[in-house]
Structure formats: C-alpha cells, structure tokens
Amino acid sequence: xxxGERSMTRGSNLPDTTRxxxxxxxxxxxxxxxxxxxxxxxVAYAFTRMQHVVLFDQYQATLDRNAALLNTLALITAxxxxxxxxxxxxxxxxxGCRRWLWAATGMGLLFLLIKSTEYAHHLGExxxxxxxxxxxxxxxxxxxxxxxVILGVIVLLVLAARVGRGCYDARDHADVESxxxxxxxxxxxxxxxxxxxxxxx
Amino acid sequence: xxxxxxxxxxxxTLVYLVLVGLTLVTWVAGRLGLQGMxxxxxxxxxxxxxxxxxxxxxxxxxxxxxxxxxxxxTWLVGVxxxxxxxxxxxxxxx
Amino acid sequence: MQYQSQAVAxxxxxxxxxxxAGQILFGLILGLQxxxxxxxxxxxxxxxxxxxHTNLLIVWILFGFMGAAYYLVPEEAERELHSPGLxxxxxxxxxxxxxxxxxxxxxxxxxxxxxxxxxxxxPTMGREFLEQPTITKIGIVIVAxxxxxxxxxxxxxxxxxxxxLVLLIGLTGLAxxxxxxxxxxxxxxxxxxxxxxxxxxxxxxxxxLILGSILAFVLIxxxxxxxxxxxxxxxxxIAMTLITGIIGTGHHYYWIGTPEYWQWWGSVFSALExxxxxxxxxxxxxxxxxxxxxxxxxxAVLWALGTAVMAFLGAGVWGFLHTLAPVNYYTHGSxxxxxxxxxxxxxxxxxxxxxxxxxxxxxxxxxxxxxSNRSQVLEMWSFWLMTVSMVFxxxxxxxxxxxxxxxxxxxxxxxxxxxxxxxIALFYWLREVTGxxxxxxxxxxxxxxxxxxxxxxxxxxxxxSPTA
Numbered sequence: 001x002x003x004g005e006r007s008m009t010r011g012s013n014l015p016d017t018t019r020x021x022x023x024x025x026x027x028x029x030x031x032x033x034x035x036x037x038x039x040x041x042x043v044a045y046a047f048t049r050m051q052h053v054v055l056f057d058q059y060q061a062t063l064d065r066n067a068a069l070l071n072t073l074a075l076i077t078a079x080x081x082x083x084x085x086x087x088x089x090x091x092x093x094x095x096g097c098r099r100w101l102w103a104a105t106g107m108g109l110l111f112l113l114i115k116s117t118e119y120a121h122h123l124g125e126x127x128x129x130x131x132x133x134x135x136x137x138x139x140x141x142x143x144x145x146x147x148x149v150i151l152g153v154i155v156l157l158v159l160a161a162r163v164g165r166g167c168y169d170a171r172d173h174a175d176v177e178s179x180x181x182x183x184x185x186x187x188x189x190x191x192x193x194x195x196x197x198x199x200x201x
Numbered sequence: 202x203x204x205x206x207x208x209x210x211x212x213x214t215l216v217y218l219v220l221v222g223l224t225l226v227t228w229v230a231g232r233l234g235l236q237g238m239x240x241x242x243x244x245x246x247x248x249x250x251x252x253x254x255x256x257x258x259x260x261x262x263x264x265x266x267x268x269x270x271x272x273x274x275t276w277l278v279g280v281x282x283x284x285x286x287x288x289x290x291x292x293x294x295x
Numbered sequence: 296m297q298y299q300s301q302a303v304a305x306x307x308x309x310x311x312x313x314x315x316a317g318q319i320l321f322g323l324i325l326g327l328q329x330x331x332x333x334x335x336x337x338x339x340x341x342x343x344x345x346x347x348h349t350n351l352l353i354v355w356i357l358f359g360f361m362g363a364a365y366y367l368v369p370e371e372a373e374r375e376l377h378s379p380g381l382x383x384x385x386x387x388x389x390x391x392x393x394x395x396x397x398x399x400x401x402x403x404x405x406x407x408x409x410x411x412x413x414x415x416x417x418p419t420m421g422r423e424f425l426e427q428p429t430i431t432k433i434g435i436v437i438v439a440x441x442x443x444x445x446x447x448x449x450x451x452x453x454x455x456x457x458x459x460l461v462l463l464i465g466l467t468g469l470a471x472x473x474x475x476x477x478x479x480x481x482x483x484x485x486x487x488x489x490x491x492x493x494x495x496x497x498x499x500x501x502x503x504l505i506l507g508s509i510l511a512f513v514l515i516x517x518x519x520x521x522x523x524x525x526x527x528x529x530x531x532x533i534a535m536t537l538i539t540g541i542i543g544t545g546h547h548y549y550w551i552g553t554p555e556y557w558q559w560w561g562s563v564f565s566a567l568e569x570x571x572x573x574x575x576x577x578x579x580x581x582x583x584x585x586x587x588x589x590x591x592x593x594x595a596v597l598w599a600l601g602t603a604v605m606a607f608l609g610a611g612v613w614g615f616l617h618t619l620a621p622v623n624y625y626t627h628g629s630x631x632x633x634x635x636x637x638x639x640x641x642x643x644x645x646x647x648x649x650x651x652x653x654x655x656x657x658x659x660x661x662x663x664x665x666x667s668n669r670s671q672v673l674e675m676w677s678f679w680l681m682t683v684s685m686v687f688x689x690x691x692x693x694x695x696x697x698x699x700x701x702x703x704x705x706x707x708x709x710x711x712x713x714x715x716x717x718x719i720a721l722f723y724w725l726r727e728v729t730g731x732x733x734x735x736x737x738x739x740x741x742x743x744x745x746x747x748x749x750x751x752x753x754x755x756x757x758x759x760s761p762t763a
Contacts, residue, residue: 046287
C-alpha cells in the first residue's frame with residue numbers, strides 16, 4: 001500500500017511534473033472541444049435567463065432538487081472510483097482496477113436511472129422542448145449531458161472488460177487514463193450544470 | 202487500506218469527501234430557498250471550486266505544467282465570469 | 296502502386312477532371328448571366344446553367360471519392376480489389392447515366408424531362424441539388440450499392456485500418472442518407488426537413504469522414520509519420536465532426552416552420568463546426584513538420600496542406616459567419632451563402648479529390664513516386680491560381696452579400712431584390728473576371744498531366760531523419 005500511496009501522489013519515484021496530462025493528448029483535445037460546447041450552452045442559458053428571469057425562476061422550482069443531489073453524488077462517487085481504478089492499475093493491481101471500474105459503471109448507471117425517472121416525470125406532465133424557454137434549456141442541457149454519461153459508461157465498460165482480459169498493466173495503461181479523464185470531464189460539467197440549472201436564481 | 206499507510210487518508214479520498222460536503226452545502230442552499238445576489242455567487246463559487254478540485258485532484262492536472270495545467274481552471278473562470286455577469290445584470294431586471 | 300487493381304481509379308479520376316472542367320465552364324456562363332441576364336437565352340436559361348453547375352460538382356466529387364476509395368482501399372487492406380471488373384462496369388454505368396442526365400437538363404425542358412422519365416410514378420424531382428430524374432437516382436443507388444459491396448468485401452477480407460474503416464463508414468453513410476432523396480412528402484416543412492438530411496448530412500457529416508480518411512492516407516504516405524499518431528487524430532476529428540455536424544443540421548431549421556428550439560441547437564452546435572476543421576489544419580501541418588522523409592511529390596503535399604487550410608476557411612470560418620440564428624435571420628439565402636458554398640466546396644471537397652489525384656496519378660501513369668519537376672511546377676502554379684482566385688471569388692461574393700443584406704433586408708428603407716441585384720453588379724463582374732483566372736489555373740492543371748511527361752522523375756531525397 002505504501003507503494004500505492006506514492007504513485008497516487010506521484011512520490012519520489014516519478015518526476016514531479018509532466019508536460020502533458022495523463023492519457024492520450026488527442027483525448028484531451030477532444031475534452032477541451034466538449035467543454036467548449038458546454039460552455040456555450042451554459043453562457044447562453046445565463047444570458048437568455050436575463051430576459052426571462054421570472055419565467056426561469058418559476059419553472060426552475062418545478063425541478064426535483066433531491067434527484068439532482070443524488071445524481072451529483074452518484075457522479076462524484078463514480079469519479080472517485082475511477083480515480084481509485086487508475087491508482088490500482090498504476091500499482092499493477094489489475095483485479096482492483098477492474099473492480100473499481102465496475103463500481104464506477106454502477107454509479108453511472110444509477111445516474112442514468114435517476115435522470116430517466118426525472119425525464120419520465122416531466123414528459124408525463126407534458127413538458128416538451130417547445131413548452132417554454134426554460135424547459136427548452138433544461139431538456140437540451142441535461143439531455144446533451146445525459147448522452148455524455150451514456151458514452152462515459154460505455155467507455156468504462158469497455159475498459160473494465162479490457163482490464164479483465166489483461167490488456168493493461170502498471171506500465172501500459174494510457175487507455176485507462178484517457179477514459180478516466182473523459183469521465184471526469186462528464187462529472188465536471190455536471191458540477192456546473194447542477195447549481196446553474198437547479199439551484200441558482 | 203492497511204494500517205501501514207503513512208497518512209490516515211488517501212489524498213483522493215479527502216478530495217472526494219470535500220466534494221460531497223460542498224455538494225450538500227449547495228443543495229441545502231437550494232432547499233432553504235435562499236435568495237439574493239450573495240447566495241447566488243456563493244453557490245457559483247462553490248461550483249467553480251468543485252470543478253477545480255476535479256481538474257487538479259482527479260484529472261491529475263496538479264502534476265502537469267504549462268498549458269494543460271491551466272486548461273480546466275481557465276475554462277472554469279471563463280464560464281464562471283460570464284455566467285456571473287449574466288446573473289448580476291439580471292438581478293436589476295426584477 | 297502496389298496492387299494491379301488500384302489502376303481502376305485512373306478511369307474515375309480522369310472522368311472527375313473532365314466533369315470538373317465542365318462545371319467550371321457552366322460556372323462562367325452562370326456568372327455572366329448574373330450580370331447579362333439573357334446571355335445564351337433561351338438555349339441555356341439561368342436555372343438550367345445553375346442546375347448543371349451544381350450537379351456536375353456533385354457528380355465529379357463523387358467520381359473523385361470513388362476513385363480515391365478504389366485507389367487507397369486495396370493498399371490499406373493489403374490485397375487486390377474484390378472485383379476490378381465490377382468497378383469498371385459501374386464506372387461506365389455512372390458516367391453514361393450522368394451524361395444522359397446532364398444532356399436531359401440541357402436539351403429538354405425540365406417539366407418534359409420529368410414526364411419522359413416517369414416522375415409521376417415516384418415524384419422526387421424539382422428540389423435543389425436533387426433535380427435528377429427518379430431513374431437517375433435509382434441508378435445512383437445501384438452504383439453506390441455495387442461500389443460499397445466491392446469496397447466492403449475488400450476491406451472485410453483484408454487488413455483493417457482506421458483509414459479504411461472511417462472511409463467505409465463515410466461511404467456507407469453517403470449511400471444511406473441519399474435514400475432520403477426518395478422521400479418527398481407533400482408537407483413543405485417536412486420536405487425541407489428531410490431534404491437537409493441528404494444535403495447537410497452529406498457535406499457536413501459523412502463527406503467529412505471521407506475527407507478525413509483520404510487526407511490521413513496521403514499524410515501517412517507522404518510524411519512517414521507513424522500510423523498510430525495519424526489514426527488517433529483521425530478518431531478525434533471525426534468524433535468532433537459528428538457531434539457538431541449532426542445536430543448542426545439545426546442551422547437549416549431556423550425559418551422553415553420547425554420548432555423554435557432549433558435556433559438554439561443549430562446556433563450552439565454549428566458554432567462549433569469550425570473546431571474539427573481547425574483540428575484538421577493543425578493535424579496536417581503537425582504531421583508535415585514531423586515528417587520522417589521528404590516525399591518527392593511536393594505537389595501532393597501542397598494540395599494536402601491547402602485542403603486543410605481552405606477547408607477550415609471555407610467550411611469553418613465562412614460557415615460560422617452566418618450560422619448563428621440572429622445573423623442568419625438577415626443573411627439566409629443571400630450571396631453570403633454563395634460565398635460560403637464556393638469556398639467550402641472547393642476547399643474541402645474539390646481540393647481533397649485533387650490531393651489524392653495528385654498523389655496517386657503519377658504512380659498509376661507509371662512513375663515510381665512522383666512526376667517530373669516541370670510537371671510538378673506547373674501543377675503548383677495551377678494550385679495557386681485556382682486557390683487564390685477562389686479566395687477572391689469568395690471575397691467578392693461576401694462583399695456582394697453584405698451589401699445585398701444591408702440594402703435589401705437591414706436598412707430603414709429596404710429595396711426590392713432586383714434593384715439590389717443591379718446595385719451589386721460590380722461585385723458580380725469582379726467575380727466573373729476572377730472566375731476566368733480560375734479557368735486559366737484549371738487549364739494549367741490539365742496541362743500539367745502532359746508537360747514534362749518524358750522528363751526524369753524528381754529524385755527521392757534522403758530521409759529527413761534516418762528511420763529504421
């Protein structure tokens with residue numbers, strides 16, 4: 001465990017800093033592009049809200065904040081599990097990595113389940129993209145993010161399967177780091193989305 | 202986790218617990234229906250802080266230098282500033 | 296050329312260049328008709344010239360794509376083409392069908408053509424870019440299916456590379472989306488809605504995959520950079536292309552009767568459509584800078600870099616210029632659109648076809664790797680003449696567009712369409728003159744296939760850095 005502690009914190013056996021983030025640089029460029037999409041959506045939300053403050057506040061109150069809290073916790077927990085999975089593979093603990101990845105996948109699926117029940121509720125109430133500007137943003141933003149969670153879960157599943165087949169070890173695990181970075185991005189975006197759409201008014 | 206661990210808790214676990222704590226604070230703020238510019242900016246600030254914790258702690262940018270060290274933080278500051286301006290301006294439109 | 300069957304590409308490339316010349320000639324006729332309205336009337340009315348100009352473009356690009364596929368797929372799959380005979384047969388079917396269709400446009404009034412070809416049975420004619428008679432459309436589907444079968448069998452039984460798979464996905468998407476050309480609902484909104492699934496999802500979706508894979512192939516061959524590096528870039532570029540391009544279809548749904556949320560979806564996602572093109576530019580220059588050898592075919596490398604830059608400018612920048620809904624409210628269907636269309640089609644699709652032709656043709660004509668110095672110099676002259684004149688055509692049309700939008704739609708006292716057309720005639724004249732320069736470039740381009748063909752080949756230079 002001592003070794004694990006070191007590599008987790010990048011102790012003396014690793015150079016202090018690197019020029020590039022963990023994983024594949026191409027994936028990081030992709031992450032930046034994805035973040036740009038969400039940034040535009042967030043800023044558009046905020047500025048559109050300026051023209052419809054009352055409407056936005058009114059319909060924001062119809063959202064289920066408890067579900068959003070559970071979802072936030074699910075994503076953060078999944079991210080934490082992913083961090084542990086990467087730490088495990090860096091130490092060469094293949095089985096541990098696989099288990100953490102499965103646990104993270106489970107959290108991702110929990111998010112999808114909770115979010116689906118929210119959608120079912122809103123759609124059942126007749127909420128559509130065209131209902132009003134707030135709901136248009138709410139559905140667009142969260143659904144676009146929802147698609148990213150689906151992709152993230154698929155990535156985690158593929159990684160878990162490949163880890164199980166022994167494709168990675170303590171030296172060669174760039175794919176795990178790339179997938180992990182992508183998942184953290186999905187988490188990061190939700191951490192902004194949650195207060196912006198559910199809380200701030 | 203065995204007893205010979207040097208620290209009592211892994212750094213990433215600490216980051217995780219802080220993230221959970223901050224999330225609960227945000228949720229309580231929403232729950233209490235707190236209003237006003239101060240609360241809004243407090244919540245926004247917490248979100249940006251959480252984002253930075255993810256970028257630095259989980260994504261490992263703490264160990265990176267140069268452009269990528271600041272990529273996530275720049276994004277957070279940019280989004281935060283624009284969203285903040287929009288919310289600040291709209292407070293006068295009530 | 297490593298495999299005999301790659302040679303079928305030569306037929307396709309030759310036809311592509313021939314049709315390209317036809318497209319430019321009709322472009323010049325059309326450009327003149329903008330200012331001399333009755334030029335060649337009634338033999339070639341404006342609408343017919345326009346139809347021929349755009350249809351020839353699509354057909355020659357398709358010939359180019361097919362030729363590119365027949366050339367690069369065997370080399371990537373490391374085996375002969377599944378059936379070279381089928382490829383030759385389909386070439387003649389496509390060429391004859393295309394020629395008959397163009398002749399039909401020119402010789403028969405359009406409504407008569409519709410009647411002759413039994414459009415009543417399955418009406419699909421009369422829509423921009425999809426003007427082809429229904430039987431021609433069916434012919435296109437047959438050719439596309441035979442082509443996909445041929446390419447698919449080659450890829451599936453050979454070495455699987457990312458370049459090949461991305462190309463196959465792109466070509467399959469091209470064929471599948473074309474099926475929406477047969478869906479022609481009475482409801483005009485629905486008609487337009489699905490019409491864009493062919494038009495937009497072709498040029499801002501699956502065609503970009505084809506573009507990306509051809510560019511990646513040429514860069515792998517000419518720079519000697521590791522395939523893994525290039526493949527990773529290709530993955531990221533196509534992922535971004537699909538995310539932004541598919542939902543970016545929304546920028547066509549602003550004012551046609553579709554729900555309002557498309558204004559948001561369209562604006563946000565199409566604002567990001569320049570990103571994959573920008574990545575493509577960075578990618579191309581990066582790979583050339585990291586080259587492990589100096590390929591003797593300098594012209595091909597020039598075309599490849601030119602494609603990356605011009606695609607970004609034409610498709611990326613000039614597209615973004617008018618895709619935000621509040622801007623598009625004023626600019627849609629103006630000369631701004633024409634400016635974007637010209638530079639995007641030339642920069643992305645015409646140039647990528649010319650790139651692969653430039654890379655492959657010398658070898659198919661018996662050279663080891665490249666043409667003679669004289670031939671390459673001429674080809675590079677044609678590159679600059681055509682590319683620079685296209686930049687100016689785009690700038691003049693942009694000027695015309697800005698003036699048009701202001702006078703006709705934005706000013707306090709908007710003027711009628713035809714009055715405005717007269718006021719922007721100067722830009723049309725400048726465009727026409729620049730078009731003549733483009734034609735000179737094209738003539739030089741064709742000449743470069745014949746000049747210096749007896750001269751010795753440009754020697755293979757020493758590797759930039761010794762590699763194993």
